[in-house]
Amino acid sequence: MTDNASKRTNSSNGTDRSDSASSDAQPCDLSLDVSELSVLVTDCAVAMFDPSGAISAWNDGARQLIGYDEETIVGSHYRTFFTADVRESGQPERLLERSRSTGSVESDGWRVRHDGSRFWAREVIIPVREDGTLAHDDGLEADDMLGYAWFVRDRTERHDREQKLSEEKAFVESVFQAQPDVVYAFDSDDNHLEWNDRVPAVTGYTEAELAEMNPLEFIAPEDRDQIEDVIQQVLEENEYVTAEADLLTKDGRRIPYEFNSARITDEDGTVLGFTGVGRNVSERNARERALREEKAFTESILEAQPDVLYAYDTDGNLIQWNDQFECATGYGPDELADVNPLTFIAPEDREHLGDAIERILEDGERVTAESRVLTRTGDRIPYEFNSARITDDDGTVLGFTGVGRDISERKARERELERLERLNAIIRTIDETMVAADTRDEIETAIVEEFAAADPYRFAVIGRTDPTSTIDQYSLDPVTWAGIDAPTIEDVFSSFVDPPADAGETSLFETRAVQRYRNLRESPVGEWRADAREHGYDSVAVVPIVATDRTFGALVVGADEPDAFADREREVLQEFGGTIGHAINAMVVRQLLYMDTVDELEFESTDRGDTCIRLSEGLDCELSLDHVLPLTDEVFVYYLTVTGAAPERIRDGVREDDAVTEFRLIDATGEESYWEIVVRGSAIAELLTEYGARLQSKIVRNGVGKLTVQASRDADLRELVDGITSAYPDTELVSKRTVDRPVETRGDFRNTVESLLTEKQRLALEAAYHGGYFEWPTRNSDATEVADRLGIARQTFHQHLRVALEKLLSAYFGTTN
Numbered sequence: 001m002t003d004n005a006s007k008r009t010n011s012s013n014g015t016d017r018s019d020s021a022s023s024d025a026q027p028c029d030l031s032l033d034v035s036e037l038s039v040l041v042t043d044c045a046v047a048m049f050d051p052s053g054a055i056s057a058w059n060d061g062a063r064q065l066i067g068y069d070e071e072t073i074v075g076s077h078y079r080t081f082f083t084a085d086v087r088e089s090g091q092p093e094r095l096l097e098r099s100r101s102t103g104s105v106e107s108d109g110w111r112v113r114h115d116g117s118r119f120w121a122r123e124v125i126i127p128v129r130e131d132g133t134l135a136h137d138d139g140l141e142a143d144d145m146l147g148y149a150w151f152v153r154d155r156t157e158r159h160d161r162e163q164k165l166s167e168e169k170a171f172v173e174s175v176f177q178a179q180p181d182v183v184y185a186f187d188s189d190d191n192h193l194e195w196n197d198r199v200p201a202v203t204g205y206t207e208a209e210l211a212e213m214n215p216l217e218f219i220a221p222e223d224r225d226q227i228e229d230v231i232q233q234v235l236e237e238n239e240y241v242t243a244e245a246d247l248l249t250k251d252g253r254r255i256p257y258e259f260n261s262a263r264i265t266d267e268d269g270t271v272l273g274f275t276g277v278g279r280n281v282s283e284r285n286a287r288e289r290a291l292r293e294e295k296a297f298t299e300s301i302l303e304a305q306p307d308v309l310y311a312y313d314t315d316g317n318l319i320q321w322n323d324q325f326e327c328a329t330g331y332g333p334d335e336l337a338d339v340n341p342l343t344f345i346a347p348e349d350r351e352h353l354g355d356a357i358e359r360i361l362e363d364g365e366r367v368t369a370e371s372r373v374l375t376r377t378g379d380r381i382p383y384e385f386n387s388a389r390i391t392d393d394d395g396t397v398l399g400f401t402g403v404g405r406d407i408s409e410r411k412a413r414e415r416e417l418e419r420l421e422r423l424n425a426i427i428r429t430i431d432e433t434m435v436a437a438d439t440r441d442e443i444e445t446a447i448v449e450e451f452a453a454a455d456p457y458r459f460a461v462i463g464r465t466d467p468t469s470t471i472d473q474y475s476l477d478p479v480t481w482a483g484i485d486a487p488t489i490e491d492v493f494s495s496f497v498d499p500p501a502d503a504g505e506t507s508l509f510e511t512r513a514v515q516r517y518r519n520l521r522e523s524p525v526g527e528w529r530a531d532a533r534e535h536g537y538d539s540v541a542v543v544p545i546v547a548t549d550r551t552f553g554a555l556v557v558g559a560d561e562p563d564a565f566a567d568r569e570r571e572v573l574q575e576f577g578g579t580i581g582h583a584i585n586a587m588v589v590r591q592l593l594y595m596d597t598v599d600e601l602e603f604e605s606t607d608r609g610d611t612c613i614r615l616s617e618g619l620d621c622e623l624s625l626d627h628v629l630p631l632t633d634e635v636f637v638y639y640l641t642v643t644g645a646a647p648e649r650i651r652d653g654v655r656e657d658d659a660v661t662e663f664r665l666i667d668a669t670g671e672e673s674y675w676e677i678v679v680r681g682s683a684i685a686e687l688l689t690e691y692g693a694r695l696q697s698k699i700v701r702n703g704v705g706k707l708t709v710q711a712s713r714d715a716d717l718r719e720l721v722d723g724i725t726s727a728y729p730d731t732e733l734v735s736k737r738t739v740d741r742p743v744e745t746r747g748d749f750r751n752t753v754e755s756l757l758t759e760k761q762r763l764a765l766e767a768a769y770h771g772g773y774f775e776w777p778t779r780n781s782d783a784t785e786v787a788d789r790l791g792i793a794r795q796t797f798h799q800h801l802r803v804a805l806e807k808l809l810s811a812y813f814g815t816t817n
Contacts, residue, residue, distance in 0.1 A: 048128075049148040053078040053096050056147060065154055067114030078150070081111045083118070099125040099148060101139040108155070120159035124151045170392040171311060171320065174401050179277060182257075185264065187273035188235060190214035194275070202280075204250035220246035220254050230261065234274045239263045244281065256285045308383075311390065311401040314361060316340045319399065328383075328406070330376035346372040346380050356387070360400045364389050370407070382411045416566045419456050419559075423569055426450045427576050434583045443583060444480040451557050452483030458537040458558040459483030461493050462545070465553055476554055484535065484558070492535075495527060496542050497554055503528070508542050508554055514574045515542040516565040539564035543573045547581035547690055550719075555580070585692055599717060600696070600739045603707040607730035610705065611659050611679050612640070617703025619653045621645035625698040626674075627813075628685040635661075636683040640675045647673050687727055691720040707731075710739070749811065756807040763790060764800035765808070 045062035047055055054077055058070035066073075066081065073080070079092035086092070086109075099105040104126045111121040126136045128146040182202055185194035192213055200207060203218060215231060216224045223245035230243045240262045246254040261276030308328050311320035318339045326333060329344050341357065342350045349371035356369040366388045372380040387402030433446040444462045451460035460483060463476035478493040496517060499505040503525045508515055517523070517540045520532035532538060537558035545553045555577065559565065565573070608614050616623045621644040629637040642650055647668055654663045654677055662678040684707070685695045693711035700706075711720060717736070725731050754762065767773075767790055772780025787797035 045152040047150045047152075049078055049096070049150060051142060051145045051147055053092065053148070055080075062152070065113075065119070065152065066111075072114075081121075083110060083112055086110075095125060096148065100127050100142065100145065103127065103138050103140075104136040108159075111152075119154050120156040122153045122155045125149070126151075166392050167398050170398055171390055171401070174311075174388070174390040181280070182278040183276070184215075184278065185273065185275040186215050186231075188271055190216075190231075193273065202247070202249070202255070209250075218247055220248045222246075227259075230259075231274065234261050234263050235271055247278065256281050307406075308404040309401075310341075310404065311399060312341050312357075313399040314397060316342075316357075320401070325404075328373060328375070328381065328404070344373055346374045348372075353385075356385075357400065360387050360389050361397055373404070382407050412563060415561065415563075416568065419561075419564060419566075420568055420572065422454055422456055423572055426454050427572070427579075431579070434580075437583075437587070440584050440587060441480070443580065443587070447555065447580065448480050448482040456559055456561065456564065457483070458535070458560055460558070461489055461556045463493055463497065463553050463556070465551055479553075488531070488535065491527075492531060492558075493556055495531075496540050496556055500525060500527065508544055512544050512546060512551070514544070514565075514570045514577070516540070516570060517542075518564065519562040521562070536560070538562040541565040541570070541573055543577040545577050545580045545584070547578065547585040550581065550585070550690055552581050552584050585690060597713060597738060597740050598710045599713060599715070600737050601693075601709045601711065601717070601721070601733060602735045603705075603709065603724065603731050604734050605705040605707060605728055605731035606703060607728040609728055609730075610684065611638070611657065611677075611681070612698065612700045613703055613705050614657060614659075615650075615653055616700040616705075618656075619645045619649055620702055621650075622702075623700045625685075625695075625700075628683055628695070630683070630686055631678075634680055636679050636686065638675075638677050638679055638683075639666075640677065642673050642675060643671055645673075650675065684724070684728065687723065688720075691715065691723055693720055713738075753808055753811050756811060757804055758800075761800045761804035761807070764797055765804040768801055 045065040046059045047062050048057035050056050055074050058068070058073055062073075063069060068076075077092075078096065079087045082092055095105055095107055104124060106122075106124050108120070108122050110118045111123075112118055126134045126149045127140045128149055129135050129140065130144055130146045132146060134149060179196055179198070182198040183194075183196040184192070184199060187193055192210055192215075195210060199205075199210060203210075205213070216228060219227045227243060227245050230241050234241050240260070242258065242260050244256065244258050247257040248254060257278045258281045259276055259278045261274050263274055264272045266272055306324065308325040309320075309322040310318065310325055313319050318336055318341065321336060326336065329336075331339075342354060345353050353369055353371045356367045359365045360367050366386070368384065368386050370382065370384050373383045374380060383404045384407045385402055385404045387400050389400050390398040392398055430443075430447050430450050433450075434443050437443045437446070448460040448462055451457045459481065461478050461481040463478045465476055476493075476497050478489050481489050484492065496515070498507050499515075499517075505515065505517070517528065519538060520528050520540065521538050523529040523532065535558075538561060539559040541557045541559070541564075543555040543557070544551060545555060555573075557573075605613060608617070612623050612625055619642075621642055624641040624643075625638060626641055627639040629639070631637060645653075647665055650673065651663070651665075654660045654675075659679050659681050660677050661680055664676045665673060666676055667674040684698075688695055688709060691711070692715045693709050696708040696710045698705060698707050709720075709724075711717060721733055725733075757765070764786075767786050768781075771786050771789065773783070773786055783794050783797055787794045790797060792800075
């Protein structure tokens with residue numbers, strides 16, 4: 001080492017820092033003493049490199065920091081302290097070259113110790129001149145270099161602190177951006193610190209303009225005093241404040257907003273400023289303007305966010321949440337820290353929600369998923385979760401955050417719609433069965449079996465009215481059931497059809513409307529509660545089976561869910577009960593046509609509520625009601641044969657009758673005429689079908705009507721007579737008798753039709769039928785083709801076919817002897 005170099009090295013108070021960094025060590029022709037540098041720079045690891053980067057000297061600080069003894073490391077290259085991927089990239093050589101060419105280089109990064117562990121290093125590399133001085137100001141030519149001086153400090157703890165601060169900043173920014181509302185933060189001097197992307201989108205200001213604005217500049221002038229007071233409250237008095245004011249945009253628009261603000265404090269409790277969430281309340285204010293004007297401040301002290309807010313790290317630990325999270329789950333803050341997200345999810349939903357979390361973290365998706373939240377008390381609440389990934393500035397995934405919203409009401413509406421769809425599907429299936437059924441037993445069996453087999457329902461029971469019961473006091477007995485054990489049917493059926501006194505419910509017989517009983521497992525009625533728990537149902541509907549004023553029975557249906565049989569389901573069931581009643585009644589009427597023994601009742605009536613009696617009395621003639629065709633529930637077509645009155649008199653008479661809306665003369669021969677009239681109002685023929693009876697004949701002479709009514713042997717004749725005399729008071733029963741009727745078989749009907757047809761008419765009808773003349777919408781054969789096949793003229797074919805059809809229909813409708 002030269003004398004000049006030694007003098008500079010030994011000068012502890014020299015003004016040139018480079019002079020104080022020389023060394024006496026001479027390996028590889030490097031004469032700067034590393035021990036002397038160590039004395040001057042006590043908090044560093046110091047080493048010397050030769051011009052190629054090989055280590056030539058090593059101090060104790062380097063040994064302690066990096067772990068190599070000097071004997072072990074001397075001669076190794078500087079790249080030894082880098083990870084393999086960095087060594088392959090050539091970074092160590094580039095750092096040395098930059099140091100040589102620029103005079104010095106500073107670098108931060110991970111370095112590797114002797115034991116393989118990593119530390120975050122802050123290093124300085126300075127080239128050394130041939131005279132041993134440090135060339136930290138100017139670069140050197142390779143031929144002028146003695147080597148390099150390397151100074152290293154361990155900055156791992158500082159790096160970890162900075163990294164943690166960076167992660168916390170990334171989390172806060174992610175929460176900001178996840179908010180659908182505007183989010184803001186101001187310091188105590190009203191400087192705008194932070195805002196989310198909704199702020200420029202809503203206000204119209206640029207990022208640069210926002211940075212220079214104070215909070216009151218966003219507020220309409222008339223609201224600024226109020227908001228200024230609110231800010232002071234947040235900073236000085238209350239930790240949380242909610243206020244409403246008009247937000248003033250850059251283009252002058254005023255938007256009503258609700259601001260939920262909270263104080264920002266440091267760890268020592270020093271107030272740093274305030275932050276909050278602003279929500280557009282235009283629609284709400286439109287609905288509740290009067291209330292908003294009376295109550296300008298809506299207090300929301302504990303929560304600015306109405307939904308649950310959460311954040312998890314990549315290990316699945318809960319790291320951030322709001323108070324609503326605690327309210328929703330029932331857990332306290334001490335129990336929530338570091339809890340896995342799936343802990344709060346019902347077991348049956350955990351797999352699909354776990355898949356959603358994986359997509360968020362790995363693919364960066366913004367995911368919306370539904371699942372049931374499992375509370376501390378075991379309740380399951382349906383929630384919708386909207387979640388997004390949290391990343392730092394470098395793109396490192398830190399976890400995910402999101403918002404959860406209670407969707408219980410929406411799910412209830414969806415379940416109601418699903419039940420309604422299933423109910424309609426059940427009814428459609430039953431309707432098909434009722435059309436094809438031959439007996440009431442078939443209808444009732446199909447109903448209870450369909451309901452009991454469907455998912456939302458547990459059981460179904462049908463009871464029939466006792467024929468001996470009075471009109472005012474019905475008695476029901478269960479006759480058909482499914483999904484329930486026979487020993488329990490009587491108790492379950494009767495307790496809901498005629499509720500016990502302590503239930504405080506109205507009987508089905510009083511309302512004739514669908515009755516529903518819900519949440520039965522928690523019912524205050526002991527027998528209902530016990531039976532519901534034992535047999536696994538939670539709701540019951542009692543459906544009256546009726547046709548107009550007649551009650552045929554009741555359908556009792558049990559369901560699994562506590563909120564089944566909502567209003568729309570009740571409406572459908574009410575209509576279905578009427579459908580069943582009319583189907584049973586129609587079946588009774590249809591069976592009446594094929595009975596060989598019936599009860600025949602004869603009535604005499606002068607009741608002017610009957611259109612035929614009014615017309616006969618006014619025209620002083622005889623009317624025969626041949627047929628009644630119902631168009632609607634209140635409009636009927638009468639086909640009448642009138643004797644003893646001229647057509648003109650009949651026209652005048654029916655024109656003056658308020659019940660007749662239309663009329664038409666069909667045919668007139670001699671003293672008889674055949675009419676079609678449209679009558680609005682009740683018709684006795686329609687009334688009879690409601691009681692399982694049919695009008696056999698009705699003849700009215702000069703205002704006195706003779707009616708012959710046929711009913712099945714098991715019909716309630718007392719109820720039938722009461723129904724007729726109630727509708728037409730001036731009517732009385734004249735006689736009752738049992739009549740034996742021959743039952744016409746299918747073969748008998750065929751023989752009757754064949755006896756009416758001539759040979760040519762039969763051939764025309766058969767050729768038309770089998771030749772496809774009646775096919776629709778496209779005929780397989782037209783009249784010319786069929787006529788040619790028969791070898792007759794087209795007009796002759798039409799004549800034979802029309803007469804044959806008339807005879808066939810006459811036989812079917814019973815107008816031919």
